[in-house]
């Protein structure tokens with residue numbers, strides 16, 4: 007049996023990157039799309055309000071670890087591809103409560119791969135050749151870099167350091183094994199830090215924008231010199247679309263912004279943008295809110311991505327500069343206070359209280 011149409015099954019499409027991906031695909035007049043999302047604290051169906059009534063869009067609230075549900079969705083919608091974003095994604099939460107990371111990232115991905123394999127095996131030859139399982143992963147699986155080390159490439163050995171990174175590494179290995187053992191056409195992407203609209207405000211950039219706006223302390227872990235390679239989320243979505251259409255099964259592609267920045271530089275840049283966009287006559291500059299706090303245990307020092315393979319093979323490179331992307335992001339959070347209020351629920355406040363109350367000021 008073949009895939010019946012051009013449908014794509016997206017998992018985790020109500021989260022930060024997933025919503026941006028769903029919106030970009032739907033707004034470009036793309037295929038029918040089924041979004042399977044459990045709506046954990048990080049998922050928000052309201053992100054997708056603008057496409058909710060589009061006949062090409064179907065939302066299903068459910069767990070990727072529910073084999074029966076996944077099998078029935080595959081049987082019903084007969085997608086030509088699965089794009090797998092669903093995960094527990096916050097390193098600090100994986101330090102406080104790692105179990106959910108193993109459950110969703112390892113076991114959930116296993117269930118999805120297994121059900122995909124059963125579905126794929128029953129497709130006709132054309133359907134099997136065209137099918138793709140795109141596994142969205144992270145650069146954190148490679149561990150940490152010294153200041154002069156070369157950036158992570160697709161051949162860098164795995165050395166995950168947090169429970170989050172280890173669970174993503176486990177899922178990458180399963181994805182790889184399903185290609186090598188069963189021939190399932192899996193492609194994996196390993197991307198650096200994303201930023202942009204709809205990011206849940208427990209991650210560094212949105213947290214600092216909102217705290218700066220509200221005159222609250224801006225918590226910087228350790229000495230603030232940890233380095234991340236920042237990529238605007240729309241560039242990540244464009245890369246995933248390139249990989250979906252032209253990536254080679256069994257391959258992995260590193261995706262990065264070529265924008266390494268120390269955390270303290272990111273935080274001061276946000277302070278200056280908020281000062282500019284929301285000036286407060288006579289008030290101290292927001293930089294004065296910066297507060298160094300106790301470091302994250304096992305905090306990776308530096309990430310950097312060598313994205314030459316995806317550029318060479320698929321012609322992708324980031325379109326946005328960090329400074330312009332950050333400006334757009336700050337503006338988005340300032341203009342979307344309704345969205346911000348809707349995601350900062352009681353559970354959010356509890357997390358913020360737990361994570362920062364226990365961090366002594368340095």
Ligand code: NAD
Pocket residue numbers: 017018019020021022023024042043044045046047048049050068069070071090091092093094095096110114142143144145174196197198199200201206
């Ligand atoms: P997110 O935490 O914002 O969203 C995760 C989504 O998955 C949420 O909508 C949540 O409800 C859903 N989800 C969680 N558990 C689920 C389950 N068991 N079944 C179904 N849905 C479930 O995450 P994000 O930042 O958008 O990241 C998306 C993917 O990209 C993740 O796999 C992450 O590892 C990867 N990634 C993220 C970044 C980044 O900087 N944010 C960078 C590289 C890779």
Ligand code: DAU
Pocket residue numbers: 095096097098143144145146197198199200208209210211213225226227228232233234269302309
């Ligand atoms: O590298 C890709 C990864 O980037 C993704 O796989 C993860 O899903 C995503 O959450 C992100 O992980 P980080 O741990 O790098 O992101 P986070 O925004 O939590 O932190 C960015 C940096 O800022 C990191 O060095 C820790 C630091 N930090 C973070 C917070 C929340 C602070 O200094 N203060 C803070 O309050």
